[in-house]
């Protein structure tokens with residue numbers, strides 16, 4: 173990117189919210205990825221709209237991310253601007269209507285913090301989401317889900333922006349949620365904020381359910397090592413982890429990337445893994461699982477910069 177283009181982005185988000193040559197290994201839970209030319213963190217909707225206009229008018233490549241918990245960035249990084257929507261754009265507002273809790277969260281709100289705010293206000297039904305280590309923006313886009321719950325069950329509407337800068341309010345049905353996809357992923361939209369509608373419940377019961385799911389995660393998932401969560405989508409009628417285990421791949425490694433011993437559905441970075449290691453490993457997993465079971469695995473993790 174040219175100095176003038178970088179200056180233009182800096183004028184929109186402010187110097188302290190922009191990084192050049194930003195190592196993406198510091199912005200992803202996989203701890204993998206080369207530098208992005210520019211990484212910026214807008215603090216409001218107006219800045220996001222100005223950024224999109226600047227990208228359009230100057231033909232700058234861009235990518236929106238949240239907490240980087242479902243991302244594999246290439247070792248070469250990204251030539252363009254990565255827009256990170258996290259705590260600077262993560263306000264949460266709560267209102268009670270009758271026996272419902274209405275929660276509006278900006279895209280960068282972390283799922284855990286959102287879950288804790290909902291708990292404080294006795295909202296029930298979001299317990300499944302509290303342990304997902306992403307933002308609400310990323311979760312709505314992917315229709316993230318766990319333990320029988322999905323974002324589609326709780327999101328009533330979302331405010332999104334099109335790449336050409338039009339703001340649309342999409343209802344739950346217009347969001348067209350499917351398994352780990354939505355209208356947002358299909359159409360390249362950007363989530364600005366989302367509204368959740370929840371029933372009111374008993375705080376103790378809600379907390380007990382969160383504690384139960386947190387304990388389950390700790391027991392089953394390798395949370396102490398870098399990863400991007402479940403590497404593959406669940407193939408219809410199967411579990412990716414079981415297929416990988418049955419193919420004898422638990423603990424199988426290429427370079428620093430390894431199939432977790434604790435949960436075969438997770439590829440982990442056991443130290444110094446490159447994106448090339450992860451790609452080589454996931455390709456080999458796909459090949460061997462197909463050979464062993466005839467089932468084709470598909471990546472759930474999103475790739476950037478390849």
Ligand SMILES: Cc1cc2nc3c(=O)[nH]c(=O)nc-3n(C[C@H](O)[C@H](O)[C@H](O)COP(=O)(O)OP(=O)(O)OC[C@H]3O[C@@H](n4cnc5c(N)ncnc54)[C@H](O)[C@@H]3O)c2cc1C
Pocket residue numbers: 201235236237238239240241242243257279280303304305306307308309310311312313314315316317318356361362363364393395399400401402474
């Ligand atoms: C230990 C661990 C456990 C996990 N458990 C689960 C689980 O139980 N269930 C589950 O579904 N996932 C799980 N994940 C994966 C991940 O947390 C989710 O997919 C999460 O929704 C990603 O959110 P993010 O903000 O980190 O998105 P990122 O990783 O930053 O981005 C992922 C994708 O979302 C897009 N995106 C991000 N923000 C926006 C936005 N505002 N508008 C439009 N698009 C956007 C990006 O462009 C990218 O394509 C887990 C991950 C880890 C590391």
